Amino acid sequence: xxxxxxxxxxxxxxxxxxxxxxxxxxxxxxxxxxxxxxxxxxxxxxxxxxxxxxxxxxxxxxxxxxxxxxxxxxxxxxxxxxxxxxxxxxxxxxxxxxxxxxxxxxxxxxxxxxxxxxxxxxxxxxxxxxxxxxxxxxxxxxxxxxxxxxxxxxxxxxxxxxxxxxxxxxxxxxxxxxx
Numbered sequence: 089x090x091x092x093x094x095x096x097x098x099x100x101x102x103x104x105x106x107x108x109x110x111x112x113x114x115x116x117x118x119x120x121x122x123x124x125x126x127x128x129x130x131x132x133x134x135x136x137x138x139x140x141x142x143x144x145x146x147x148x149x150x151x152x153x154x155x156x157x158x159x160x161x162x163x164x165x166x167x168x169x170x171x172x173x174x175x176x177x178x179x180x181x182x183x184x185x186x187x188x189x190x191x192x193x194x195x196x197x198x199x200x201x202x203x204x205x206x207x208x209x210x211x212x213x214x215x216x217x218x219x220x221x222x223x224x225x226x227x228x229x230x231x232x233x234x235x236x237x238x239x240x241x242x243x244x245x246x247x248x249x250x251x252x253x254x255x256x257x258x259x260x261x262x263x264x265x266x267x
């Protein structure tokens with residue numbers, strides 16, 4: 089059973105990347121971020137997502153509706169998750185009009201809290217120790233996985249692999265021009 093869990097972890101946790109599909113050189117030995125952007129007429133609502141932060145505060149994604157929202161699924165044991173977190177923290181500071189929500193996948197509250205302290209994460213993070221929240225979201229292929237919701241709470245974009253500020257900036261800029 090342990091061997092299966094380790095294999096799933098290694099298969100799911102993708103390598104860090106800097107380029108989106110169809111553009112740029114990701115560099116030797118690094119996978120490319122895969123971005124799926126959905127036209128407004130084809131978007132579907134994000135699944136209900138809520139839970140407790142490491143400190144026990146209740147957080148619900150529905151409360152963020154009305155703002156463009158970045159939802160990031162991560163785990164402390166995932167190297168690309170650790171690599172992308174500084175970019176998410178930077179963007180959270182640079183774009184105060186955008187909401188950010190982290191989901192600590194298969195993490196306990198203490199481990200998640202330590203990760204959040206290490207990276208000085210300024211946005212709320214839900215602890216999902218059983219790992220059931222990610223299963224509700226479409227196309228979760230592993231970690232890290234980042235979704236960007238439009239202001240109506242619909243999934244506008246999905247990133248597979250670790251993201252950079254450049255990766256997210258393009259999508260956030262595009263959504264800011266939508267009516």
